[in-house]
Amino acid sequence: MRIDRYKLTAELMRQEITQGRLAELAGVSRASVNNIKGGKRCSDEVGHKIANALKVPIEKLLEK
Numbered sequence: 585m586r587i588d589r590y591k592l593t594a595e596l597m598r599q600e601i602t603q604g605r606l607a608e609l610a611g612v613s614r615a616s617v618n619n620i621k622g623g624k625r626c627s628d629e630v631g632h633k634i635a636n637a638l639k640v641p642i643e644k645l646l647e648k
Contacts, residue, residue, distance in 0.1 A: 585631040588647040589621050595645065596637055610637035 596606060603621065605612040610633040620626050620634070635642040 585628050586623075586625045586647045587620050587631055587634065587645045589623050592621060592634075592643050595640060599638065601638070606634065606637055610634045 596603070603611070603617045604614050607617045610617075610630075612630050612633055616626060616630055617634070620630075626634075630641055631645070633646055638645075
């Protein structure tokens with residue numbers, strides 16, 4: 585799964601959440617969040633955890 589790094593960054597800014605806080609809320613490592621923001625792929629599980637932590641549908645974060 586590839587989360588769009590620009591969409592993720594925009595959502596973090598909109599909600600005023602840091603990468604570290606997102607990692608805590610999602611139960612994933614900060615390195616995972618950093619890798620995703622760097623454009624790397626993630627597992628479906630990690631992607632869904634991040635979307636759930638942000639309270640947005642996963643489709644809102646995915647690359648098209």
